[in-house]
Amino acid sequence: xxxxxxxxxxxxxxxxxxxxxxxxxxxxxxxxxxxxxxxxxxxxxxxxxxxxxxxxxxxxxxxxxxxxxxxxxxxxxxxxxxxxxxxxxxxxxxxxxxxxxxxxxxxxxxxxxxxxxxxxxxxxxxxxxxxxxxxxxxxxxxxxxxxxxxxxxxxxxxxxxxxxxxxxxxxxxxxxxxxxxxxxxxxxxxxxxxxxxxxxxxxxxxxxxxxxxxxxxxxxxxxxxxxxxxxxxxxxxxxxxxxxxxxxxxxxxxxxxxxxxxxxxxxxxxxxxxxxxxxxxxxxxxxxxxxxxxxxxxxxxxxxxxxxxxxxxxxxxxxxxxxxxxxxxxxxxxxxxxxxxxxxxxxxxxxxxxxx
Numbered sequence: 529x530x531x532x533x534x535x536x537x538x539x540x541x542x543x544x545x546x547x548x549x550x551x552x553x554x555x556x557x558x559x560x561x562x563x564x565x566x567x568x569x570x571x572x573x574x575x576x577x578x579x580x581x582x583x584x585x586x587x588x589x590x591x592x593x594x595x596x597x598x599x600x601x602x603x604x605x606x607x608x609x610x611x612x613x614x615x616x617x618x619x620x621x622x623x624x625x626x627x628x629x630x631x632x633x634x635x636x637x638x639x640x641x642x643x644x645x646x647x648x649x650x651x652x653x654x655x656x657x658x659x660x661x662x663x664x665x666x667x668x669x670x671x672x673x674x675x676x677x678x679x680x681x682x683x684x685x686x687x688x689x690x691x692x693x694x695x696x697x698x699x700x701x702x703x704x705x706x707x708x709x710x711x712x713x714x715x716x717x718x719x720x721x722x723x724x725x726x727x728x729x730x731x732x733x734x735x736x737x738x739x740x741x742x743x744x745x746x747x748x749x750x751x752x753x754x755x756x757x758x759x760x761x762x763x764x765x766x767x768x769x770x771x772x773x774x775x776x777x778x779x780x781x782x783x784x785x786x787x788x789x790x791x792x793x794x795x796x797x798x799x800x801x802x803x804x805x806x807x808x809x810x811x812x813x814x815x816x817x818x819x820x821x822x823x824x825x826x827x828x829x830x831x832x833x834x835x836x837x838x839x840x841x842x843x844x845x846x847x848x849x850x851x852x853x854x855x856x857x858x859x860x861x862x863x864x865x866x867x868x869x870x871x872x873x874x875x876x877x878x879x880x881x882x883x884x
Contacts, residue, residue, distance in 0.1 A: 554620050555629060566616075566634040567755075572662050576612050576638065579804040582772035583609065589737055589770065597683070600711060600730040603737040604651045604681045606770045610640045612805050617751065617779075617798040624793055633751050639676055640810055641802075642817070644825075649683035654824075658813035671812035675824065675860075677723065678716040685712035688725045689835060691745040693761050693786045697722055698840040713741065713766070719853035720827045721843050722835070723747070726766065738769040759793045760786040774802040819864035826871050827856060830878045844881045852881045 552563045585606035589599055618632040638659050645652040655676035661669040684707045689697040702712075712727040724746030730739045746762050747753075764781030779798035785791045835841060845852055855877060859870045 554618065558629075560629075562631045563629060565631070567631040573636070573638065573660055574662060574668050576805045577807045578612070578773070579806040580773060583774075583804065586770065586772045589732070590735060592734075596709070596730075596732065599732045599737065600683070601651065603730055603732070603739070603770050604653075604711070605643065605646075606737075607653055607679075607768070607775050607802070608641045608643050609774070609802075609804050610806070610808060610810060611638065611774060611802040613637045613639060613803075614801045615798070616801075617796055619783075619794045619796045622794045623791075627794065629794075630756075635751070637676075638805070638808065640813060644678075644821070651681045653679050653681075654817075655679075656813045656817055658808075658810050660809075671809070673812045673816045675718055675816070675820070675857075677718060678720065678828075680714040680716070682712045682714075684708065684710060685727055688712055688714075688727060689722055689841075691722075691724060691747060691761070693745075695747065695843045695845070696840060697835075697842075699838070702727060711739065713739070713768075715746075716831075717853065719856045720824065720831050721852065722831075728766075736769075738767060741766040758785070759783040774804050776801050816864070820860045823860045823863040823871055823874075826874050827878075830875050833875075834878055834882055838884045840884065842883050844883065847880050852877070 552558065552560075555563050583606060585602050588594075589602050589606065594602070613636060615635045615637075616632070617634075619629045622629065637657050639655050639657045641653050641655050643651065644654045655678065657672070657674045657676045659672045661672070663669055686702055686707065688700050688702060690700045692698050707727065710727045710729050712725060714725040715723040717723050724744050726741040726744035728739055728741040730737060743763060743765055746764075748756065748760070748762060752762075761784045762781045763784050764779050767778040767780075769776050769778070777798075777800040779796075781796045781798065783793040783796065785793055843852075856874075859873065859877070862870045
């Protein structure tokens with residue numbers, strides 16, 4: 529599938545835009561043109577129709593007779609849907625001599641979020657990107673499709689995998705006194721490798737449902753490691769809040785240098801805003817997931833086997849000149865075209881790209 533191969537070459541997050549403004553939130557005292565122009569490209573998409581109706585899950589969350597556990601599950605399920613997403617990140621303060629804030633970062637996407645597994649105490653949500661671009665002649669491009677990130681939620685989880693730097697995760701036990709009533713969230717990359725994992729509580733009031741994580745270590749995101757090498761780990765708190773027409777993911781992050789006694793270089797805030805849209809053509813993404821979901825289920829199973837049987841493990845992104853996500857996406861493409869035997873090679877690929 530050419531759309532998928534195109535995205536493999538240019539990676540995620542791929543679509544960004546520049547939007548000059550005279551207003552700089554948090555840095556109004558600085559005369560710095562870089563802060564007025566978020567870094568990124570100039571790609572834009574066609575207009576979309578925002579769905580202004582409150583979702584069924586939002587309406588159900590307003591039921592005062594539900595238990596907290598029932599509301600927790602409804603809030604997680606409320607994140608499924610069809611969205612326009614805006615991502616905004618900005619450094620807010622620095623802690624080193626002669627610190628200068630870096631350019632803010634902005635990107636956007638259109639994607640749907642689908643439940644791929646649901647049990648009494650577990651929910652898995654898969655994000656699938658489907659995008660169209662405005663072209664120079666005013667026309668709109670063909671669809672570009674890609675399997676995006678995944679989030680798994682587990683009630684009263686006993687074990688989480690903690691990122692410790694250098695692409696390495698260590699198994700951490702959660703005592704009963706801390707896990708009681710909590711949900712863990714595990715975020716996974718496009719190739720289903722771990723991104724971060726933490727746990728926290730959902731809090732509900734009359735018309736408000738929000739989850740706050742414990743402080744969480746995670747690798748640098750692509751928006752950072754593709755241009756930065758002056759720090760090693762993001763250490764932050766995630767907040768995910770349900771709104772009538774979507775949800776919002778907030779981040780409060782520290783940029784940490786590991787080889788200097790965990791020195792904090794700077795702090796940043798981030799917001800990913802998911803707004804439900806309607807009358808959008810998702811067919812290419814739906815078809816991709818229909819033809820590859822069994823392949824990706826086997827990838828998830830292989831990673832779960834590896835992770836569950838390891839006290840610690842390390843991800844090896846590149847082997848023999850090939851990047852893991854590129855290899856898996858090409859295998860998924862072959863599977864979708866009828867070469868079903870490639871599914872037998874998944875475990876071998878996972879083993880080559882990881883070690884205990």
